[in-house]
Amino acid sequence: MDEEVAAELRRLRDSIDNMDAALIHLLAERFKITQQVGVLKAAHELPPADPQREAQQIARLRRLAEEAKLDPEFAEKFLNFVVAEVVRHHERIAAG
Protein backbone atom coordinates (compact mmCIF):
# COMPACT_ATOMS: atom_id res chain seq x y z
CA MET A 1 0.00 0.00 0.00
CA ASP A 2 1.17 3.54 -0.82
CA GLU A 3 2.73 5.10 2.34
CA GLU A 4 0.47 8.18 2.15
CA VAL A 5 -2.64 6.03 1.83
CA ALA A 6 -1.50 3.86 4.73
CA ALA A 7 -0.95 6.97 6.90
CA GLU A 8 -4.41 8.35 6.03
CA LEU A 9 -6.06 4.98 6.77
CA ARG A 10 -4.23 4.84 10.12
CA ARG A 11 -5.40 8.38 10.97
CA LEU A 12 -9.02 7.58 10.12
CA ARG A 13 -8.89 4.29 12.03
CA ASP A 14 -7.51 6.09 15.10
CA SER A 15 -10.60 8.34 15.04
CA ILE A 16 -12.87 5.31 14.62
CA ASP A 17 -11.20 3.65 17.62
CA ASN A 18 -11.75 6.79 19.73
CA MET A 19 -15.41 6.94 18.73
CA ASP A 20 -15.92 3.22 19.40
CA ALA A 21 -14.41 3.71 22.86
CA ALA A 22 -16.75 6.67 23.50
CA LEU A 23 -19.74 4.56 22.41
CA ILE A 24 -18.78 1.75 24.79
CA HIS A 25 -18.41 4.20 27.68
CA LEU A 26 -21.75 5.85 26.86
CA LEU A 27 -23.48 2.46 26.65
CA ALA A 28 -21.94 1.38 29.96
CA GLU A 29 -23.27 4.57 31.61
CA ARG A 30 -26.71 4.00 30.03
CA PHE A 31 -26.82 0.43 31.39
CA LYS A 32 -25.83 1.66 34.87
CA ILE A 33 -28.87 3.95 34.80
CA THR A 34 -31.25 1.34 33.38
CA GLN A 35 -30.05 -1.04 36.11
CA GLN A 36 -31.40 1.50 38.65
CA VAL A 37 -34.64 1.73 36.67
CA GLY A 38 -34.90 -2.08 36.78
CA VAL A 39 -34.47 -2.13 40.57
CA LEU A 40 -37.07 0.65 40.98
CA LYS A 41 -39.55 -1.12 38.69
CA ALA A 42 -39.09 -4.46 40.45
CA ALA A 43 -39.52 -2.84 43.89
CA HIS A 44 -42.83 -1.32 42.79
CA GLU A 45 -43.98 -4.28 40.70
CA LEU A 46 -44.00 -2.25 37.50
CA PRO A 47 -43.76 -4.11 34.18
CA PRO A 48 -40.23 -4.41 32.72
CA ALA A 49 -41.22 -2.92 29.35
CA ASP A 50 -43.06 0.34 28.69
CA PRO A 51 -44.18 0.32 25.03
CA GLN A 52 -45.54 3.89 25.23
CA ARG A 53 -42.17 5.22 26.42
CA GLU A 54 -40.41 3.20 23.70
CA ALA A 55 -42.67 4.69 21.00
CA GLN A 56 -41.74 8.20 22.22
CA GLN A 57 -38.03 7.32 22.25
CA ILE A 58 -38.20 5.90 18.73
CA ALA A 59 -40.02 8.98 17.37
CA ARG A 60 -37.47 11.27 19.05
CA LEU A 61 -34.43 9.31 17.91
CA ARG A 62 -35.73 9.09 14.34
CA ARG A 63 -36.08 12.89 14.33
CA LEU A 64 -32.59 13.37 15.77
CA ALA A 65 -31.14 10.86 13.29
CA GLU A 66 -32.67 12.71 10.35
CA GLU A 67 -31.23 16.01 11.58
CA ALA A 68 -27.83 14.35 11.99
CA LYS A 69 -28.05 12.72 8.52
CA LEU A 70 -28.04 9.24 10.05
CA ASP A 71 -30.42 6.60 8.65
CA PRO A 72 -33.51 6.76 10.93
CA GLU A 73 -34.17 3.04 10.30
CA PHE A 74 -30.73 2.29 11.70
CA ALA A 75 -31.38 4.56 14.72
CA GLU A 76 -34.64 2.72 15.42
CA LYS A 77 -33.04 -0.72 15.06
CA PHE A 78 -30.20 0.32 17.36
CA LEU A 79 -32.59 1.59 20.05
CA ASN A 80 -34.72 -1.57 19.79
CA PHE A 81 -31.59 -3.71 20.14
CA VAL A 82 -30.46 -1.85 23.27
CA VAL A 83 -33.93 -1.71 24.84
CA ALA A 84 -34.50 -5.45 24.26
CA GLU A 85 -31.34 -6.13 26.28
CA VAL A 86 -32.48 -3.69 29.00
CA VAL A 87 -35.87 -5.43 29.24
CA ARG A 88 -34.06 -8.77 29.63
CA HIS A 89 -32.03 -7.25 32.50
CA HIS A 90 -35.23 -5.84 34.10
CA GLU A 91 -36.86 -9.29 33.89
CA ARG A 92 -33.85 -10.89 35.56
CA ILE A 93 -33.94 -8.31 38.37
CA ALA A 94 -37.70 -8.83 38.87
CA ALA A 95 -37.20 -12.62 39.00
CA GLY A 96 -34.80 -12.02 41.91
Ligand SMILES: O=C(O)C(=O)C[C@]1(C(=O)O)C=C[C@@H](O)C=C1
Ligand atom coordinates in the same frame (compact mmCIF):
# COMPACT_ATOMS: atom_id res chain seq x y z
O1 LIG B 1 -37.82 4.02 30.84
C1 LIG B 1 -38.06 2.86 31.22
O2 LIG B 1 -39.15 2.54 31.70
C2 LIG B 1 -37.04 1.83 31.08
O3 LIG B 1 -37.20 0.73 31.60
C3 LIG B 1 -35.85 2.12 30.24
C4 LIG B 1 -36.05 1.68 28.79
C5 LIG B 1 -34.78 2.15 28.03
O4 LIG B 1 -33.82 1.38 27.96
O5 LIG B 1 -34.76 3.31 27.59
C6 LIG B 1 -36.16 0.18 28.76
C7 LIG B 1 -37.38 -0.45 28.72
C8 LIG B 1 -38.65 0.24 28.54
O6 LIG B 1 -39.52 -0.46 27.70
C9 LIG B 1 -38.45 1.64 28.11
C10 LIG B 1 -37.26 2.30 28.20
